[in-house]
Amino acid sequence: MRGDLEGCLAQIIMTETKPANIAPHLIPILEQVSDPEIPVLTVLDLGVIREAIEEDGVIKVKLTPTYSGCPAMDVIGDDLRAAFVKEGKEVEVELVLSPAWSTDWISEAGLQKMETYGIARPLSESADKDVLLGNAKKVKCTNCGSTNTHLVSQFGSTACKALFKCDDCQEPFDYFKCLK
Amino acid sequence: MNNENLYNYILSIADNSLILAQRLGELCGHGPTLETDIAGTNISLDLIGQTRSYYQYAAKIQGEGKTEDDIAFLRLERDYKNVLLVEQPNTHFGYVMGRQYLFDVFHLMLMNELLKSKDDTLAAIAKKGIKEVSYHKRFSGDWVKRLGDGTEESNQKMQEAIDDLWTYTDELFDLTEADKAMIAEGVGVDTSKFKEQYYTEVSDLLKEANLEVPERKYFTRGGKKGTHSEYMGYILSDLQYMQRTYPNMEW
Numbered sequence A: 001m002r003g004d005l006e007g008c009l010a011q012i013i014m015t016e017t018k019p020a021n022i023a024p025h026l027i028p029i030l031e032q033v034s035d036p037e038i039p040v041l042t043v044l045d046l047g048v049i050r051e052a053i054e055e056d057g058v059i060k061v062k063l064t065p066t067y068s069g070c071p072a073m074d075v076i077g078d079d080l081r082a083a084f085v086k087e088g089k090e091v092e093v094e095l096v097l098s099p100a101w102s103t104d105w106i107s108e109a110g111l112q113k114m115e116t117y118g119i120a121r122p123l124s125e126s127a128d129k130d131v132l133l134g135n136a137k138k139v140k141c142t143n144c145g146s147t148n149t150h151l152v153s154q155f156g157s158t159a160c161k162a163l164f165k166c167d168d169c170q171e172p173f174d175y176f177k178c179l180k
Numbered sequence B: 001m002n003n004e005n006l007y008n009y010i011l012s013i014a015d016n017s018l019i020l021a022q023r024l025g026e027l028c029g030h031g032p033t034l035e036t037d038i039a040g041t042n043i044s045l046d047l048i049g050q051t052r053s054y055y056q057y058a059a060k061i062q063g064e065g066k067t068e069d070d071i072a073f074l075r076l077e078r079d080y081k082n083v084l085l086v087e088q089p090n091t092h093f094g095y096v097m098g099r100q101y102l103f104d105v106f107h108l109m110l111m112n113e114l115l116k117s118k119d120d121t122l123a124a125i126a127k128k129g130i131k132e133v134s135y136h137k138r139f140s141g142d143w144v145k146r147l148g149d150g151t152e153e154s155n156q157k158m159q160e161a162i163d164d165l166w167t168y169t170d171e172l173f174d175l176t177e178a179d180k181a182m183i184a185e186g187v188g189v190d191t192s193k194f195k196e197q198y199y200t201e202v203s204d205l206l207k208e209a210n211l212e213v214p215e216r217k218y219f220t221r222g223g224k225k226g227t228h229s230e231y232m233g234y235i236l237s238d239l240q241y242m243q244r245t246y247p248n249m250e251w
Ligand SMILES: [Zn+2]
Pocket: A141, A142, A143, A144, A145, A146, A166, A167, A168, A169, A170, A171
C-alpha cells in the first residue's frame, strides 16, 4: 500500500514543471476528494493541489483552478475542508492562480480513468488546435477506439471539454481540451 | 484607500468581463442552436471567473472589508467602468458574435500585455485567462467569417451588426487618469500601443469574411467614465435584483 502511495507522489512530481509539495501522510485524505464534475478523478489525479503540508497541527492546502470560472473549485474547496475536518484536523485552503494549471498536470492514472469514464484525453497543443478547428481526425473514440471522429462543438458540458462524435460507432463523447 | 488608481484600474478591466458575461448569460436557453447556446454560457462562465479574481483583488486593495459580491452587485450605474461595446444588446446572433469578436481581439491583446505587469496578481490573472480568451476569439472569429461568408441574408445581418458596433470600438483605447497612472508605474497596459494592430487584425478578418470594413470618423464613448448607454440600467436591474431585494443573501 505504502509503495502505491509513493509511486503516486512521484508521478505528481514528474508531471509538473514546478513540483507540488505534498506531504505523503496527507495523500490518503486528499485521495478521498474528487472532482464533482468528473467524479472518477481525485484532486491528486487532476493535479490541482499545489501544496499540502502540516504546520503546527494545521493542514495548509493550496488549490489551483483548472479554468478561471470553474464552479467545481468552490465545491472542491469545501470538500477538502470537510475531508480534513472529518479526520479531526484543522485546515486552511487557499486558492492560488500562479503558475496556471495545465492539462500536463493530470496524472497518467488520471488520464486512464478519464478514458474509461468516457472522456478522451487531451492531445498535444498543436494536435489539439488541429482537431478543434476540424482540420484533423486524431481524437480517439472512447467507445470503440476509432479515430474516425469529428468535432461537434468547441464547447462542451463543462469549461474543460469539447464535444465529439464517432463516425464509426456513432457515439458522442467528450474530449478534454488541451490547456497549456 | 491606499491605492485608488489601482482599484479603479482593476475595475475598468473587470467590469468589461462582468457586463459582457451578463449579456451572454441572457442567452442561456435561448441560443440559436444547442452548441452555440452552450458556447455562450461557457464563455460567460470564463469571464465571470476572471471577474471574480479581479474583484477579490480589488476588494483587498480597497481595504474596507468588502467582498467580490459587494463590488459586483452593490455599485451604482455611474460607478461601473465598462466600455459601451460590451453592454450593447443581443439584437440577433450576428450582433452577439460581432460584439464578442470586436471585444475578444482587444481582450487578447490586453491580456498579452498584462502578463508583463509589475503587479504579480494582475499578471497571474492574465496568465490564467489568456488561454480562455484565445479560445473565445477563435470561436467568435469563426462565426463572423461563417456568417459574413454565408448566405446573402447572413452576410447582410453580419454587416449590419459590424456597422452598428464599430462606433464603440475606439473607446477601447481611451486612457483614463487611472490608466495613465498605472501605465506610469509599469502596472497598467498602454492600449494605445496596439490600437493600429487591433484595427489591422479586425479589418483583415472582415475582408476574409466578405464584409466591408466600416469607415467612420466619429465614435461613441463614455462607459469608461461611467456615462453608459440606456441599456446599462436594464442590465443592472437584472444583475443586481437579488442583492437589492434580499440584501446580503447568499447562495
Ligand atoms: Zn466509436
